[in-house]
Amino acid sequence: MEPRNIFQIVRNQYLDNLHVQKDVQNAVKKIRASQIDGKTHMQALETMLYENHFIYQSRQEPETDVVTELFFVHPQSSTMWCASPYVLLIDATYKININNMSSVQVVGLMSTRKSFCIAHVVICKERSDNFVWVFKKIKLMLHECMEFSDFQLLRLKDEDFKRL
Structure with a gap:
């Protein structure tokens, strides 16, 4: 799922929290980096x-x-x-x-x-x-x-x- 779609879901589910799209992009980047586990x-x-x-x-x-x-x-x-x-x-x-x-x-x-x-x-x-x-x-x-x-x-x- 693309970060912008994730951001829309988070924004709709947690109306009182302040999230920006960059937060979601950073989280997705960290997850992807952990999935490759030090590989090229x-x-x-x-x-x-x-x-x-x-x-x-x-x-x-x-x-x-x-x-x-x-x-x-x-x-x-x-x-x-x-x-x-x-x-x-x-x-x-x-x-x-x-x-x-x-x-x-x-x-x-x-x-x-x-x-x-x-x-x-x-x-x-x-x-x-x-x-x-x-x-x-x-x-x-x-x-x-x-x-x-x-x-x-x-x-x-x-x-x-x-x-x-």
Whole structure:
């Protein structure tokens, strides 16, 4: 629940107490900090993925063992993708989080024209080998869904959409 919603509930239930929204934000921040229990953000995320049975893979820097990329999929998303593996949209949003890492969203489209999230990827640097790693993970998941193993990836860039 978002802090502003918590603040509204507290304000409505305790009319005689003086609370400001910053009090609630500080309390939520302390609770979240205690939940990660001294782990880095990436370690806390990986723990949450494991506990909630997500399908995930990470890639580390060989010299330091620091996680540089993290690919994760909810099991239900994987099932939905196997049912509708024909349309795939990939979008990268650059440097959107506290660690200045890029986020890649993989979205599928069902025959009912409803979209659903397939996978999320966090990458530390916008290098071609990182994106190749992402495409390989997507291709591996697709091979698990499809009966045939040879398919073509259609890659479209923003410039391609401008031409349509």
